[in-house]
Amino acid sequence: MKSGFITIIGRPNVGKSTLLNKIMGEKLSIVSSKPQTTRNNIQTILTKKDEYQLIFVDTPGIHKPKHKLGEYMVKIAEQSIKEVDLIIFITNPSKEVGRGDQFILEQLKNTDIPVFLVVNKIDEYKPEVTAQTLEKYSQIYDFAEYIPMSAIKGKNVNTLLELMIKYIPEGPQYYPEEMIIDQQERFIIGEILREKALRFLSQEVPHGIAVDIISMKKNEKGIYNINADIICEKESHKGIIIGKNGEMLKRISTRARQDMEKFLMNKVNLQVWVKVRKDWRDNFNNLKEFGYK
Ligand SMILES: Nc1nc2c(ncn2[C@@H]2O[C@H](COP(=O)(O)OP(=O)(O)OP(=O)(O)O)[C@@H](O)[C@H]2O)c(=O)[nH]1
Ligand SMILES: [Mg+2]
Structure with missing residues (x-):
């Protein structure tokens, strides 16, 4: 059996919770068109009996905090990258690597955990912009995998899932099979x-x-x-x-x-x-x- 912890990080509003809900096939994390929607690390569990158990951590968007709540949100999101087997870094298509993303990637440089780049919301952009994004990001960070995606439309979500299973180690089943979320x-x-x-x-x-x-x-x-x-x-x-x-x-x-x-x-x-x-x-x-x- 393979099992592992996977964190989903990125700036606010890039579609982290949407992707998580799509992977889980169920709505477990709240989504809105407004940034800074998720405020706590939310752990959800995807189990395929005797094959794998993936434990996902949906995190608050990393941003420049303006109050204590924001500081708390950024802190727990950053903590989430320390004790996982795989990091999914999500961004959206753009011509340049923005300062927010540069800041996050800077922090990832201190870890040897594999990081996937997911470029989400490709349904909203011309293919050239997505291609350019993949190119630009690959120049500043050595990602383990590169995945263009539309979480809303479910495009490439299965590809991502297969890759995640490939990267996580052999391990025990941490949670009971029927458990899908560890929140009260x-x-x-x-x-x-x-x-x-x-x-x-x-x-x-x-x-x-x-x-x-x-x-x-x-x-x-x-x-x-x-x-x-x-x-x-x-x-x-x-x-x-x-x-x-x-x-x-x-x-x-x-x-x-x-x-x-x-x-x-x-x-x-x-x-x-x-x-x-x-x-x-x-x-x-x-x-x-x-x-x-
Ligand atoms: N067009 C398009 N919109 C998307 C896609 N994925 C997410 N969205 C939209 O983007 C907005 C933000 O989605 P969330 O999933 O809440 O984003 P988040 O990264 O979890 O945001 P925070 O919790 O605030 O950090 C919502 O309006 C989603 O419907 C996508 O693949 N395509
Ligand atoms: Mg969210």
Whole structure:
């Protein structure tokens, strides 16, 4: 049997979580069109009995942090490259290697773990741009493999999977076969709500949002009663999240409830409150409280 840990790293918004979900054939990590969506390292497990077990780490996008939350995100993403068997570095087609990518590649130079280059979102660019990207990146780093990809369309995802299996070592089955994610139910419930908030709210508000699951109880009829807070940074943001006649909050909670019901395979009663915690992203205690520890 082969088994190994594989981290997926790159700048924000390049499609790391999308690729992970595609590999897993299931939506386990939240995706949005806004950068800095993923905030924690999320571990998912793909097992083929007696053949392989791949443990993937989806990481927050590496960026220049502007607050303590950002520092935390970048730190855990960088940590993820230290104890794995394989690193998948993702970027998007571009004519030059940007400074963000140069910074990440600089750090990878200190490791002897094989690194794959995945150029994702090729569906959005002319083939020449993708070719040029592969060329440019190969000049500054000695990648083990080069894979152009469209994670959304599933293009080259299987090729990547085959290559990953090739590179990981012989090893034990670390997790039970049926386990696909190592996160708590509560964390996933919170992420579902955060994703809906990210989806429906416009630009500046979503970045300052956290979700706190206050309570989650299943009653004798099998219905889950869930109480959650959406935390934001300003009174004006609170108004936007609630919306006119509470319509925005209703929209967010209805969609979140539907996804929670699918995930929990039971009916859900969801109560959401919006609270203001000024500058929580820079407050150490708040960060811990909201699960960024
Ligand atoms: N056109 C196109 N869009 C893609 C592709 N892969 C991902 N996207 C889109 O890119 C956006 C960001 O995707 P994510 O998977 O959230 O990106 P991420 O790298 O995990 O982002 P962070 O968690 O913020 O670091 C989403 O709107 C995706 O739908 C692709 O292959 N083609
Ligand atoms: Mg992500």
